[in-house]
Amino acid sequence: MTRMKYSTRLMVRCAKMYYEDDMNQDEISENLQISKSTVSRILAAARKEGIVKIIVDNPLKDDYIQLEREMENKFGLKEVIIVDSGSDVKETKRNLGRAAAEYIQRIIKDGQIIGVTWGTTLREIPQFVENDRKRKVTFIPMLGGIGEVEADIHPNQIALELAKRFNADSKLLHAPYQVDSMHRKESLITDKNICEFFKLFDSIDVALMGIGSPLLNTSTLVESGYYTMEDIKMLVQQGAVADISSLFIDKDGNGDKFEFNKRVIGIDLERIKKIPLTIGIAGAVEKKDAILAAIRGKYIKVLIVDEGAARSILNEN
Incomplete structure (x- = not known):
């Protein structure tokens, strides 16, 4: 099955809603008029394309x-x-x-x-x-x-x-x-x-x-x-x-x-x-x-x- 190519604009907008505005996937789905599964795929694509980078800032002195x-x-x-x-x-x-x-x-x-x-x-x-x-x-x-x-x-x-x-x-x-x-x-x-x-x-x-x-x-x-x-x-x-x-x-x-x-x-x-x-x-x-x-x-x-x-x-x- 051919993977859908999402526009950069759509990936950025979706990512901002999810990570910056704290909207859940149901809310994004309704806002952008797309299915919840599509929201999930767009967020995954945004991470893969490097638009979203997740950094864990570990405050622990000793990280085991x-x-x-x-x-x-x-x-x-x-x-x-x-x-x-x-x-x-x-x-x-x-x-x-x-x-x-x-x-x-x-x-x-x-x-x-x-x-x-x-x-x-x-x-x-x-x-x-x-x-x-x-x-x-x-x-x-x-x-x-x-x-x-x-x-x-x-x-x-x-x-x-x-x-x-x-x-x-x-x-x-x-x-x-x-x-x-x-x-x-x-x-x-x-x-x-x-x-x-x-x-x-x-x-x-x-x-x-x-x-x-x-x-x-x-x-x-x-x-x-x-x-x-x-x-x-x-x-x-x-x-x-x-x-x-x-x-x-x-x-x-x-x-x-x-x-x-x-x-x-x-x-x-x-x-x-x-x-x-x-x-x-x-x-x-x-x-x-x-x-x-x-x-x-x-x-x-x-x-x-x-x-x-x-x-x-x-x-x-």
Whole structure:
């Protein structure tokens, strides 16, 4: 089909109406007595002919857009959000928490169930939530309580704090994170309340998950009371490089070989993969292998990461 040649005058007039006078395509169509589809084609032609030039004046000090797109394309991620690497670990975690808060405020919808895991990065999120209306969503933990470590990094507490900030609802899982035998687990998950709670895992719409590393989190894992240093050494020897919702995975994202995973009271890895939107949050160059394992295992669709870790991941691949 031969493409229509539009006059320069028509392209300029149409462009001025659209870009300078803020008229929409329906209004231009009526004004110029042409169809809306013709208006669209004229505007496209004006850009192609160089009559319209679009310049984005980016006020950001550090522009990570290109780096984010590179990671999205390379790893097939829905979205990547890169933040500044702070002067120390605490600042980096705050930057990640702020970005995660902005992201979930943008994407959550009424009626959704939002699952959360635990950790020192996720606990930074609630303080950055800016919300002045009731959100009809429900926050739930994706696993039981994490032993003796600080209460504010527990999944129940993070779910509660986020629900508070969003003027939303929360449901809590009153169970330990892990038990010492499969017999004990089977007994626990047949409890009526816990059994009902587990059904919620199939209805999670959005998951907020920290990405941990047994190589870096040894003190927190040991402090939890569920692991000894010998346990950590054994996990590393077996190939564990990351944990998601406290489920260990190897460099390829597989978790079947880790016996500890079977005794966790919480969501399992296969269910995580089925959640429509999974958000992985992690920072530090040292977590490169853990983040890559989570990506390879298809556990995350959105990644919120700091610049140092992002560049390290791209350089590795």
